[in-house]
Structures are given as structure tokens and as C-alpha cells.
Amino acid sequence: MSFLKSRGYLLSLVALGAVLAFAACGGGNEKTSGTASPGGGAGERIQGGTLTVQSLGFQSLDPHFSNFAQDIGYERMLWRGLYTLDKENVPQPAMADGQPQVSADGLTYTIKMKKDLKWSDGQPLTAKDFVAGFKRTCNPANAGNYESLIDKSVVGCGDFFGALGTKDAPKTPTPDELKALQDKVAVKAIDDTTVEIKLMQKQVTFPLIISLWLAFPVPTHLDRFASETADTQADWGTDPKRLVYNGPYMLTEYVQQDHITLVPNPNWAAPAGVSPTLDKLVIKFIEKNDVADNAYEAGELDQAFADLSNLAAIKSKFGAEYFKNVNAETRGLEMELTHKPLDNLDVRLALSQAIDRKTLNDVASNGGFAPTTSWIPETAGGAAPDAFETDIGFDKASAQKHLADAGFPNGQGFPLLKMLVRDTPEARAQAEFLKKGFKEILNIDTELDPVDSATRSQRLNDHQYELAPRSGWSQDYPDPENWIISLFDTGGSNNVYTCSDKDIDALIMKAHFNTNDQERRQQYKDINKLVVTRLCGIAPYYHGAFHWLIKPYVVGMQDNATVQDSEIPGDWNAEAWGRSK
Amino acid sequence: MTGYVIRRILWMIPVLWAVATITFFLMHAVPGGPFSQEKQVPPTALANLNAKYDLDKPILEQYGLFFWHLGQGDLGTSFSNQRPVLDIIKEGWPITAELGVTAFVFALAIGMTMGVISALNHNKLPDYLGVFFATAGTAMPSFVIGTFLVIIFSVKLGWFDVLGWEFGNYRKMVLPVITLGTLPAAYIARVTRASLLEVLNQDYIRTARSKGLAEYVVVLRHTIKNAMIPILTVVGPIFAFLVTGSFITESIFVINGIGKRFVDSVFARDYGLIMGTTLFYAAIVAFANLAVDLLYATVDPRIRYS
Numbered sequence: 004m005s006f007l008k009s010r011g012y013l014l015s016l017v018a019l020g021a022v023l024a025f026a027a028c029g030g031g032n033e034k035t036s037g038t039a040s041p042g043g044g045a046g047e048r049i050q051g052g053t054l055t056v057q058s059l060g061f062q063s064l065d066p067h068f069s070n071f072a073q074d075i076g077y078e079r080m081l082w083r084g085l086y087t088l089d090k091e092n093v094p095q096p097a098m099a100d101g102q103p104q105v106s107a108d109g110l111t112y113t114i115k116m117k118k119d120l121k122w123s124d125g126q127p128l129t130a131k132d133f134v135a136g137f138k139r140t141c142n143p144a145n146a147g148n149y150e151s152l153i154d155k156s157v158v159g160c161g162d163f164f165g166a167l168g169t170k171d172a173p174k175t176p177t178p179d180e181l182k183a184l185q186d187k188v189a190v191k192a193i194d195d196t197t198v199e200i201k202l203m204q205k206q207v208t209f210p211l212i213i214s215l216w217l218a219f220p221v222p223t224h225l226d227r228f229a230s231e232t233a234d235t236q237a238d239w240g241t242d243p244k245r246l247v248y249n250g251p252y253m254l255t256e257y258v259q260q261d262h263i264t265l266v267p268n269p270n271w272a273a274p275a276g277v278s279p280t281l282d283k284l285v286i287k288f289i290e291k292n293d294v295a296d297n298a299y300e301a302g303e304l305d306q307a308f309a310d311l312s313n314l315a316a317i318k319s320k321f322g323a324e325y326f327k328n329v330n331a332e333t334r335g336l337e338m339e340l341t342h343k344p345l346d347n348l349d350v351r352l353a354l355s356q357a358i359d360r361k362t363l364n365d366v367a368s369n370g371g372f373a374p375t376t377s378w379i380p381e382t383a384g385g386a387a388p389d390a391f392e393t394d395i396g397f398d399k400a401s402a403q404k405h406l407a408d409a410g411f412p413n414g415q416g417f418p419l420l421k422m423l424v425r426d427t428p429e430a431r432a433q434a435e436f437l438k439k440g441f442k443e444i445l446n447i448d449t450e451l452d453p454v455d456s457a458t459r460s461q462r463l464n465d466h467q468y469e470l471a472p473r474s475g476w477s478q479d480y481p482d483p484e485n486w487i488i489s490l491f492d493t494g495g496s497n498n499v500y501t502c503s504d505k506d507i508d509a510l511i512m513k514a515h516f517n518t519n520d521q522e523r524r525q526q527y528k529d530i531n532k533l534v535v536t537r538l539c540g541i542a543p544y545y546h547g548a549f550h551w552l553i554k555p556y557v558v559g560m561q562d563n564a565t566v567q568d569s570e571i572p573g574d575w576n577a578e579a580w581g582r583s584k
Numbered sequence: 585m586t587g588y589v590i591r592r593i594l595w596m597i598p599v600l601w602a603v604a605t606i607t608f609f610l611m612h613a614v615p616g617g618p619f620s621q622e623k624q625v626p627p628t629a630l631a632n633l634n635a636k637y638d639l640d641k642p643i644l645e646q647y648g649l650f651f652w653h654l655g656q657g658d659l660g661t662s663f664s665n666q667r668p669v670l671d672i673i674k675e676g677w678p679i680t681a682e683l684g685v686t687a688f689v690f691a692l693a694i695g696m697t698m699g700v701i702s703a704l705n706h707n708k709l710p711d712y713l714g715v716f717f718a719t720a721g722t723a724m725p726s727f728v729i730g731t732f733l734v735i736i737f738s739v740k741l742g743w744f745d746v747l748g749w750e751f752g753n754y755r756k757m758v759l760p761v762i763t764l765g766t767l768p769a770a771y772i773a774r775v776t777r778a779s780l781l782e783v784l785n786q787d788y789i790r791t792a793r794s795k796g797l798a799e800y801v802v803v804l805r806h807t808i809k810n811a812m813i814p815i816l817t818v819v820g821p822i823f824a825f826l827v828t829g830s831f832i833t834e835s836i837f838v839i840n841g842i843g844k845r846f847v848d849s850v851f852a853r854d855y856g857l858i859m860g861t862t863l864f865y866a867a868i869v870a871f872a873n874l875a876v877d878l879l880y881a882t883v884d885p886r887i888r889y890s
Contacts, residue, residue: 062664063666070621143631146636150628169631170631258840259676289747303746
């Protein structure tokens with residue numbers, strides 16, 4: 004996903020300004036998630052009114068295809084699945100009537116739906132629509148980005164999705180073969196209101212996974228979806244006239260690269276009894292935060308992202324209207340472990356302990372983030388930011404000792420390392436900061452290798468780099484496994500550092516298939532500790548954060564802000580937004 | 585003249601083919617692809633995405649498919665918008681063109697007026713002011729002009745809107761037009777001034793004045809008309825530049841034109857949109873150049889096309 008990419012792009016103008024702005028005195032009343040919010044978010048919601056807010060444009064509104072955080076945020080406003088995540092990110096029934104019935108072997112989920120559910124056009128919403136949603140996610144013709152979350156759990160899904168093979172081993176199945184594979188996807192409608200899903204293996208996180216966008220229903224009563232086959236997919240579309248909804252809002256207007264307008268869905272089933280009170284919700288697509296802040300100040304927006312390059316002045320000017328929420332994102336210095344001398348733990352420890360995380364955040368990122376030494380954030384089941392301070396945190400003497408232990412006393416004989424860096428001011432500023440620190444503390448030379456975003460991603464994925472500052476991960480779903488699996492298991496698809504540690508691999512195998520949730524979570528904490536203390540590919544240095552301006556009369560944003568926010572505070576529960584006057 | 589125009593239009597075909605071919609192979613040669621992202625797409629998903637957009641085919645076959653589809657009026661699909669490129673151009677370009685043409689008229693009116701005033705008052709205060717405008721307008725980047733205008737006239741004074749473009753609504757038109765039109769206005773002012781000064785020193789101007797012609801007749805009939813060739817030469821590319829969009833102006837005022845999408849498409853490796861917008865721009869530039877060449881013949885009878 005996503006917002007890393009998007010946010011990174013948006014922040015591309017901040018760095019030099021950030022350095023200057025840091026010198027200016029700060030101020031304002033910074034509020035963070037979890038604190039009292041007497042300003043924005045205060046007061047009772049009234050019926051009616053319009054909110055005009057800032058976000059980003061979307062690539063697609065197809066929940067079975069989408070990849071980007073903002074896309075998913077919009078999709079949750081328009082559609083919902085059988086279950087939905089509440090404020091605490093716990094799955095709760097949405098279109099389902101209660102928790103799923105799970106067979107004794109844990110492999111069959113039977114889900115009863117609420118009665119008399121309807122799409123926004125008044126047509127019945129049935130089990131068949133949810134079955135179609137799962138099959139659409141598994142369909143190779145749709146090429147969805149998040150099929151991997153059910154690839155190895157739902158029977159037949161992985162086989163169907165993998166029917167075309169891979170680049171290195173392509174397959175050419177016939178339409179009949181594809182149809183047969185589609186039929187083997189073990190999700191079926193028992194009757195109009197009962198869905199049955201068969202799993203290949205027990206999966207503790209399955210209720211959470213089916214709360215996500217990839218399990219949203221398909222309006223099969225519309226002609227274009229009724230005619231979908233195993234090798235052709237209908238265009239989900241973005242035309243309000245061609246779409247129907249089962250979420251809290253309906254799309255009434257879409258002007259590409261400009262805005263969307265939403266109105267309440269009269270057939271919204273309101274899982275927790277919360278329905279939209281707004282007459283209209285207008286979401287403007289604005290990429291430049293300084294522009295949005297001007298529009299906010301001029302009264303054209305009710306909410307905007309705070310411009311990070313001007314954070315001190317914004318806090319001072321807007322006071323209680325400023326709101327910060329640390330999100331589930333970790334950034335750090337990635338190291339490709341097959342490149343010598345990065346295969347040496349002492350070298351990695353030397354580099355990590357030469358990073359002054361607090362000053363890096365204050366100077367190169369204007370104090371916008373939350374310095375850390377933990378890979379998995381505490382909110383996602385990891386450890387506190389300072390949990391590994393003594394192991395990998397800033398310590399000049401220890402860094403120099405580790406470098407000497409590695410055979411490079413005072414940096415003698417240490418090879419020049421290149422830092423693959425995205426060519427944006429903020430990323431460059433961070434890399435320059437690290438370069439200066441490595442030289443001053445370790446007496447080693449590093450060189451910036453700036454490239455554009457797509458080139459950088461390609462080179463990371465091809466392992467064609469040595470060091471990569473400001474790299475990391477943002478959470479797809481709120482479970483610690485999302486921070487580990489595919490990232491630190493040997494050969495994992497996102498293991499761009501070539502981390503290969505038999506202790507980590509063994510623990511991952513145990514945790515992944517452990518059905519004891521408490522034990523499983525502890526195992527992920529243990530893996531987090533191993534990943535960090537062995538620096539198996541990354542030296543974490545901060546958790547990301549969102550910074551917003553919210554008018555005092557806006558209700559429901561701060562109260563509902565979670566680490567899952569896509570772009571706007573509380574956008575995973577946007578039905579709770581409103582105005583207090 | 586008709587034969588000349590037809591020949592020029594026919595010449596555009598190989599020009600556009602060359603532009604398309606160079607762009608196609610260059611964009612495929614650049615590292616990264618439309619699905620390159622920090623979170624790697626699983627191999628099966630990548631294979632499915634490539635199959636969905638014909639990227640699994642050999643590069644020459646993709647090249648052939650592009651022209652095959654182009655021949656049928658299909659510019660392809662934008663990966664980053666999941667929409668036909670033609671629809672995106674149809675939707676975005678009219679807005680860009682409205683803004684561009686308005687800024688062009690602004691630039692022409694301000695630039696030529698200032699250039700004429702400067703030239704007619706050579707080495708006097710109006711000339712100094714004109715030269716100052718021409719220098720400052722060229723030196724100041726449009727994002728600085730736009731940002732200052734927004735802070736003063738939108739945020740502080742509330743006279744104009746910060747966001748959007750709407751033709752006919754002055755609150756949404758004035759600032760983007762000034763932001764986009766200032767640089768070309770300054771450039772036109774400089775060229776107009778220089779061209780006029782040269783013509784004003786010609787013998788036939790002295791003769792016209794000696795004959796007792798009124799100054800406005802000398803200026804309008806004999807000076808400006810004869811000074812138009814250099815001005816036309818720069819005005820053609822300026823027009824093409826303005827109506828193909830401005831990344832900066834569209835970003836500052838959040839205008840959903842085509843200029844920003846073109847730049848974004850390159851960074852996103854959105855092959856379909858890169859090809860579509862590049863070809864479209866190339867066609868506009870080619871037609872703008874043709875229009876300028878035809879205008880040469882209109883203002884200067886010595887120029888004949890056969």
C-alpha cells in the first residue's frame with residue numbers, strides 16, 4: 004500500500020524548509036491521539052451540514068483491486084463487508100448477524116447475514132454478492148493487489164489467482180480450466196443470507212482479514228457484474244450513475260483530480276447504530292499541503308493536512324486546531340545484508356548506534372515523527388519506542404567499538420557505501436544527516452545515490468543497493484504478523500534486505516500457524532526483538548505520523564482517529580463525522 | 585497555400601511517429617515500471633497485472649499493439665487512473681486550454697502594451713518600469729508569484745478563492761491567470777520592445793514622421809506591423825506552452841487540468857498516459873508552429889508559400 008508512497012511524494016518539498024523551521028520557536032497546543040480533544044471534535048453532532056475536507060485522488064475504487072491507502076479509505080465510505088473494524092481495530096459484525104460459526108476443526112466459517120439488507124438502489128444484498136466479492140479478489144483477470152491475504156487460507160483462491168503462473172514460469176490456461184479453478188474457490192452461498200467459507204488451515208487472523216476491503220460484496224444484480232466470467236472482469240468504474248453502495252455513503256459526483264461528493268446512503272445498515280448526519284461530504288484532492296493550509300485558513304476547507312515544512316508556525320498559529328496522530332508506520336536505514344561488510348552484525352550495530360534518532364527527527368523532519376528503536380510499533384503489538392535503546396540506540400562510544408570489533412578501527416579500511424535515496428528534499432536531508440553522522444562518529448564515507456521513486460523501488464526489490472535511508476513499512480491490517488511475514492522470513496517477497504536467520508524463520512513458522520492468540524502475539528514480540536537486536540535488514544529510527552488541522556466544529560474525526568487511518572482522521576469510520584454547528 | 589498546408593499536415597505524421605517511437609522506447613528503457621512500489625507486488629499478482637495490461641508481451645509486440653490501437657482511436661489505459669487515456673485528455677485538456685488561452689490573452693495584452701510603451705518612451709521612466717517588469721517577471725518563478733498572490737489576495741484579503749478554476753468566475757480565474765501569464769507577458773514585453781526599437785530606427789519610420797503622419801498612424805500602421813515577425817516567432821511556442829498546461833500553476837491552485845497529470849505520469853511510469861499526453865502535446869506544438877508560419881505570410885507580404 005500506499006500511503007508511504009503517497010505521503011513521501013507529498014512531503015517532497017519539506018526538508019530544507021524543515022531545517023529552517025526547526026530553528027524557529029515552536030508553540031501551539033499539540034494534541035495527539037488518545038488525549039482529550041476539547042478543540043476539534045468537541046460538541047454533539049447535529050443533523051445536516053456539509054464538510055469539505057482534504058485528501059488525495061484515488062487510483063481505483065475497486066475494492067478487489069485496490070492498492071493505495073486513500074483508495075481503501077474511500078471504499079470503506081462506500082461499501083462494507085460482513086465484518087468491520089471498530090475504533091480499537093477489532094472486527095465487529097457489519098453486514099453479518101453476529102460472529103461467525105466456526106467448525107470444530109477451525110476450517111469452516113459459516114456466516115449468517117442480517118435480514119433485509121439492501122443496496123443503495125433498493126435491490127437485495129444477498130450472500131451471493133459476498134461470494135462474488137471473494138471470487139473476484141481471487142480472479143487473476145482482476146489482478147487484485149491484496150489477494151495474498153487469503154491466498155493460502157481460502158481453499159482454491161491461490162490456485163485460481165496463480166492460474167497464469169509467474170513471469171518466469173507463465174501458464175496459459177483455457178477458459179474452461181479457469182472456470183474449473185474459479186468453481187473450486189471454496190466460498191459459497193448456502194442460502195440468501197448465509198455464506199460459507201472453507202479454509203486450508205486454521206488462521207487466527209481470518210476474522211480480521213475478512214473485515215478488510217478485499218471481502219466487500221459485488222452488486223451482482225447489475226448487468227456488467229452478472230456477466231463476469233473466470234477470464235473477464237467488469238470495470239468496477241467510478242461513474243456515480245453506474246455504481247451502487249452498501250456503505251454509509253453514496254458517491255454523487257466525481258471530478259477527476261479535483262473532488263468527490265458523497266451523500267448518506269438511505270439503505271446503510273449502520274452496524275453500531277452510527278449513521279452519517281451530514282447532508283454532504285466533499286473530499287478535495289489536494290497534494291500540496293501548503294496549498295491546503297491556505298485554503299483551510301481562507302475557510303475553503305474544514306480539515307487539511309498540516310504542512311510539515313512549516314509545522315512550528317502552524318502549531319503556533321492554529322493552536323488547538325492542530326492534531327497529530329502517530330500511525331502504524333516505521334522508517335529506518337535499510338541494509339542489504341549480502342553486501343560486505345553489511346553482513347557483519349558489528350558493522351550494522353555501528354551504523355545504527357551512530358544515528359542520533361531524536362536530532363534526525365527534529366532537524367531533518369521538523370520534529371514531525373516519533374523516534375523509535377522498535378520495528379513493530381507498540382500499538383501494533385510490538386515494543387515501546389525506547390525498548391531497544393541500549394541495543395541499537397544512539398551511542399557514539401559503542402558505535403566506534405563495534406566498528407573496531409568488525410576490523411575497521413576509526414573507520415580504517417572501511418569501503419565507501421552508497422545510500423539509495425529517493426530524490427526528494429526530505430529524503431535527501433535525512434540521508435545527508437546520516438552521512439554527516441557516519442563521518443563524524445565512525446570516520447567512514449558514504450555517498451548519496453538519488454533516484455526517482457519507481458527506480459528506487461525497483462532497485463530495492465532487485466537487491467541492487469547497499470544502504471537505503473527512510474525505508475520501511477506501513478501497516479496493511481492491524482496485526483503483528485503483517486509486520487513480519489514476507490518481510491523477514493528467508494525468501495519472503497518483501498524481504499529486500501536478504502534477511503535469513505534460522506531463529507527468526509523458526510519463530511515465524513510457529514507464530515504463523517499458532518491458534519493461541521496470546522502465545523502467538525508473544526511470539527511476534529520475540530521476533531520483533533530478534534529482528535531489531537540482530538538488525539536483520541533495518542535499523543528503525545522513527546514511526547510516522549499524520550498532522551492535521553481540524554476546525555473546532557468538526558465532530559468525529561479526532562475521536563475516531565486510529566492507526567488504520569488512510570488519510571483523514573477517523574476515515575475508517577467516516578459515518579461518525581459531522582458538524583456541531 | 586492550400587497545398588502547403590496539406591504538405592505540412594502530412595509531414596506531421598512522420599514527426600508524430602518519431603516522437604511516439606522515441607518516447608515508447610525511452611520510457612521502457614528507464615528503470616522501474618508501473619507496478620514498481622516499495623511494497624513488492626507478489627509474483628502471481630505481478631504476472632496477472634502484466635497480463636491485464638499486455639505488459640507480458642514482447643516489447644516489439646507492445647509497440648505494434650500501441651499503433652494498432654492508436655489507429656482505432658484508442659490511446660490505451662492509464663495504469664494510475666484505471667481509465668482510458670482519451671477520456672482523461674478529453675476531461676482535463678479543456679480546463680487546461682481555458683486557463684492557457686486566458687493566460688495567453690493576458691500575456692499578449694500586458695506584454696505587447698508594456699513593450700510598445702517602453703519602446704515609445706525609450707530611456708524614460710515608462711521604459712525603465714517596463715524593463716523592470718520584463719526582468720522581474722522573467723526572473724520570478726511562478727510558484728513564488730502564485731504563492732504570494734494567494735497569501736495576500738486570498739488568505740489575507742479574501743478577494744479570490746484559493747482552490748480551483750471556473751471559467752467566468754473571476755474569484756477563481758484572476759490569480760491562476762496572473763500566475764501563469766506573468767512569465768510569458770514579461771518575455772513578450774522584452775521581445776516587443778526590442779523589435780519596436782529596431783523598427784523605430786528604420787528610415788521609413790523617419791520618412792513617415794517627416795511626411796507629417798500622426799504618431800498613432802506611424803505606430804500602428806508602420807511600426808507594430810513591421811515589428812510583428814519576431815513577436816510572432818515567440819508567441820507560437822508560448823501559446824503551445826500555455827495550452828498544454830502548467831504543472832506548477834495547476835498544483836498551486838488545484839486545477840484539474842492535463843499539465844500536472846503529464847508530469848505525474850512520468851514518475852508513475854504510467855506508460856499509457858505518457859504516450860497519450862506526449863503525442864497530444866506534440867500535435868499541439870506542430871499545429872501551433874504551422875499557425876505561426878501561416879501568420880508570417882499574413883503580416884509580411886514578402887513571405888509566400890507555394
